[in-house]
Amino acid sequence: MEPRWLSQDEQESWLPFAAMLIKLPAALDAQLQRDADITHFEYLVLARLSMIRDRTLRMSELASVVSASLSRLSHVVKRLEQRGWVRRAPCPENGRFTNAILTEAGWEKVVATAPGHVEEVRRLVVDALSESELRQLREISSRVLQRIDPDAGTW
Amino acid sequence: MEPRWLSQDEQESWLPFAAMLIKLPAALDAQLQRDADITHFEYLVLARLSMIRDRTLRMSELASVVSASLSRLSHVVKRLEQRGWVRRAPCPENGRFTNAILTEAGWEKVVATAPGHVEEVRRLVVDALSESELRQLREISSRVLQRIDPDAGTW
DNA sequence: GCGCGCCACTTGAAGCGTCAAGTAAGCTGG
DNA sequence: CCAGCTTACTTGACGCTTCAAGTGGCGCGC
Structure with a gap:
């Protein structure tokens, strides 16, 4: 063909x-x-935890919201734990689940890091585009995401 | 602030x-x-060589057109060489330059691989968008690239 | 015309991601 | 009530990228 x-x-x-x-x-x-001195992906993990009630989330849910495999997340959380920004604890209700918990030091890291990151996102993307372009970009991205993974939009 | x-x-x-x-x-x-059974980046390298006269390009120029460091390219070309798709030869005019040359087997690999890749690009992006969205996407991408690297647009 | 520096590349080690295999908790059927 | 399956996660090995330190050709100054 x-x-x-x-x-x-x-x-x-x-x-x-x-x-x-x-x-x-x-x-x-x-x-x-x-x-x-952190990866974009490490930042995503910390930032997601910081936005959530109790700054606590099960590993598998965290993996899903940052679009990563459980394996990748496990390695990364281990490193974040070693740096004192996250700790892990088995979920009290169900011993199979592991909760990832943002520590106070981790919270402070996010607070210190976020403004510079947002500024860069603005500089490279958001402020580079008009309002209507930004809307177009949302529409385009959603369409492509839909094609990549037709089931994903459901949350 | x-x-x-x-x-x-x-x-x-x-x-x-x-x-x-x-x-x-x-x-x-x-x-x-x-x-x-190749990386997207390996494909880019082979595809670029295949599009060029003599299927030959200096390592440093190849690095620049595929947006990679010379080091990264060097490692990748070594792997492609081991698989028989590329060979390296010092530039006759200037011994400091190394030419990367697509072999006949490399050409055949590109010919065999390109249609499937193009099909996937269509499926996920090009065919997912309208003509005007595609034009918008070009404009948006150019604008962002400009912000990332103001000097780059000059080729 | 030769020493010195620069340029184009190469190499080796360290870090991150992936894949496959392992572990341990809880459910389920007999 | 426990054997075996499933689920949630961890681990180890391997591959690719990066970073820093080489190597070697070439030109420039004197």
Whole structure:
């Protein structure tokens, strides 16, 4: 079967988009690495915990909200635990679950790190775009996410 | 100084966009890994070489067009060389330069792999969006790239 | 014309992610 | 009531990326 190659126009959209897909995460990582000595993914974990009641969440739920495998999360939480920002405790009601809990030091880390990160997100994306472009971006992202994982939108 | 947090609206665009930034590269990688047993980045290197006259490019130029460090490229090209898809030869005119050259087997690998990859790009992005959304996406991506690296647009 | 520095690359070690295998808690059927 | 399955998580090994330290060709100053 003859493949449906991208047209000239399609390529001219795809190429810059693909480049952004590579460079934007690298740029966000670089800012956090430089200013806070943590990974973008480590930041996501801390930030998510900080937004939640009791700053506590089961490992499997945390994995799902940060789009990671349980294995990846387990390794990362181990490192965060060693740095004193998170601790783990078995869930009292059900011994199979493990709760990840943001410590006071972890909370302070988030408070210290978030403004610089938000500033970078603004600088590179939010403030670079008009209001209507931002809405378009939301629509586009949702559509792509839907295609990647048709079941995911359900939360 | 009080940080400028994202507004509700801004967050509602940023969150799906950030999720896409994580999941789309993972999805593209997964397809290539599954169907062709190569990394997305390895594919990029082979594909770029295949598009160029003589299928030959200096390492440093290749690094720049695929947005990678020279070190990363060096490691990857070594692996591609071991698999027989690329070979390296010092540039005749200037012994400091190394040319990366796509072999016949490498060419065949690209020809065999490209249609499936393009199909996945269509499925997840290009065919998921309208023509005008695709144009918007190009504009948005260019704007963000400009912010990340103001000098880069010059080629 | 040769020493010194720079440039293009290579290498090795350390860190993070993934995959597969392991462990331990709780449910379930007989 | 316990054997075996399932679920939630952990661990270890391997692969890829990064970072810092090499290596070697080439040009420039004197």
